[in-house]
Amino acid sequence: MATGRAKTPARMEDLSVLPLFFRLKSKAVLIAGASDAAAWKAELMAAAGADVTVFLGREVADAALLALEADGRVRLSGAHWSAADWTAFELALGDCENDAEAQAFRARAKAEGVPVNVIDKPDYCDFQFGSIVNRSPVVIGISTDGAAPILGQAIRRRIETLLPKSLKDWTGLAAGLRDGVNARLKPGGARRAFWEHFVDLSFSGTSGPDDGAADRLLSRATRIAASPQTGSVTLVGAGPGDPELLTLKAMRALQAADVILFDDLIAPEILELARREAKRMLVGKRGGRTSCRQEDINRMMLDLARAGKRVVRLKSGDPSVFGRSGEEIMALRDAGIPVSVIPGITAASALAAGTTTSLTHRDCAQSVRFVTGHSKKGALPADIDWRAIADPTTTTMFYMGGRTAGEISARLIAEGLPPETPVLIAANISRPDERRWHGTLASLGRGMAEIGHDNPVLFGVGRVFARKSAVTGATNATQVLANPLGADSEPLYALAR
Known part of the structure; x- marks a missing residue:
């Protein structure tokens, strides 16, 4: 039996950074600076439960910092960060005015063994802050490794629309159920099946779990445990x-x-x-x-x-x-x-979309057919009704017909389909290296020779492919090899980039 491996590492591609999640509750965090940026980092640390001290360096504190102090969420010190007792802190964050100060701030942190972040100066950072989606205890961090913060924010907005606000309540329920589920179900498929059902419930609507949800879910775990495990x-x-x-x-x-x-x-x-x-x-x-x-x-x-x-x-x-x-x-x-x-x-639908072609355009075709181009033995199928397929009011999509294209062309013409009927061949449909050939039924064999047989090939036969969009709808990576159709669509030998 022939088996093999994926062409590239299938489990994890290279990571520019490794996302980690720190528990900061009651941990001491040093923040240096009196700016709005320092205030935002102080608020973020306080939201994670950290014990935050902001060293102002005798500057006037930002209004947001004063509000945080008034709420009892942070402590403000007029001292400069260099005067702090760094041995008491777990993390250090600084809003430094220039590279010299940033370098000094980082050097002090490294000397004390404290992980450091210098705001907006990634070269001096041990760790970074990404965009955050907060459904605590579900927290999602998004990093672009500092390359495109606006993109990170856009991704966050997209994720926000996908995650219901009630996810927080469902996650809280999961924490309460975990011990009971673990006692009923051994690790493996049965336990995972239970939690996948739980996930489906979590995303099934906008409301959170009701008062009886925990009992129902534990009963389900009991039933799963009593059932034989089948794949x-x-x-x-x-x-x-x-x-x-x-x-x-x-x-x-x-x-x-x-x-x-x-x-x-x-x-x-x-x-x-x-x-x-x-x-x-x-x-x-x-x-x-x-x-x-x-x-x-x-x-x-x-x-x-x-x-x-x-x-x-x-x-x-x-x-x-x-x-x-x-x-x-x-x-x-x-x-x-x-x-x-x-x-x-299916490939025919993807080709139609990629070329902005309607396979059943009412001016050209009243039906569409999907036809195999070879039999189990690899030859042209012997049981195809070629007279029915040679219908000028039908769009016909041939799958797996690369090696029989010449025979298909001859049979259709013999059954009365005009030799000038438009044809579109495509290889590697929807992929970056997609290639298309646009021509006529009479030249189908030549077109297939140009496209080749090494990659998945589909070709369509019918008047819908005479429309200009069948060629010009190509994506930037699409190579159009030929278009000898005349006035309706000028010849194209182009590699669009």
Whole structure:
């Protein structure tokens, strides 16, 4: 059985900084400066429960600092930071006017073994402050490593809209339930299944848990403990390649998986979104190459599910569109393994979106067909009704037809489809290296030779592709190889950058 590894490290890409979370309750923190920036850091430290002393250096305190002192949240000292007893402090933050003062402040902190942050001077910092999303005890920190603070703030705003305010109450409930759940459920799949159900409840609405939520959840944990542990398989569509085209439901499945069996066409960026602890197994299936047999993949899914694992079978595009999902579903159902399917964006839809083309534009086509370009043996399918497919009022999308494109062109023309019918070929759809060829049915074989067979290829046949947008809708990374269609869309040999 042919298996392999992901092409790039799948668990964690390089980090510019490591996010850490400090418990500062009752810890002494030194802050130097009388500015509004110093006041904000003092308020932040006080919000984390720190014992904050601000050394003003005989400057006039900012109004915000005076308000914090009046509330009893910080202490103000007129002394300069150099006169402080640094051995009493756990952290030091300074608002320094120039590099010389910043260097001196950092040197003193390092001499005393105190982690230091100089506000707005990253070269003198041991740690940094990012944008914060506060749903305490859930706290999210966002860092751009000082490169783009405005971007960090924009990301924070985006996350704020995704997290309900009630998350704080649900997190508090989780803390109260933890001991009871741990007593009922052993570590592993059953305990994780309980907490995933808890997470679904937490995000199911805007309201917090009611008075009976704790009892109901503990009862559920008891029922899970009494039930035999069985695994499951979820067939997940990964879409054509762009990670942003992954559905939210697919994301949740990847985050819940114990094992991920993924195709050779899955982008590494999609695997990066999966649960870190999940085992990843490449079960590559590529036309014209040595592949893992379907029988072996079925057996792997059965063995893993019987061992109680939550298996994700990650497929390129949509599992139900030429993804051989029918064979896998049948094998799993016959064995009594729970199986579900999460659809993905199929390549034809992604190509239509990428070229701003309507596959059923009412001036050109009244229907759309998805047709396989090869049989199980790799040749042109013998049971296709070519006369029906050669319909000028239909848009036809051919999957896996790279090696049979010339034969397809000849059969369609023989059945009466005009040789000048527009054709659009695309390879690596939605990916940064996407390439397109725009031409006619008569020249389809030549176009496929230019595109090549090494990467996933889809081509569409129909009048909708005569529209200019079928070429000019390309993204900046898209290479348009040819466009011999004449007046409606001028010839293009261009690599847009």
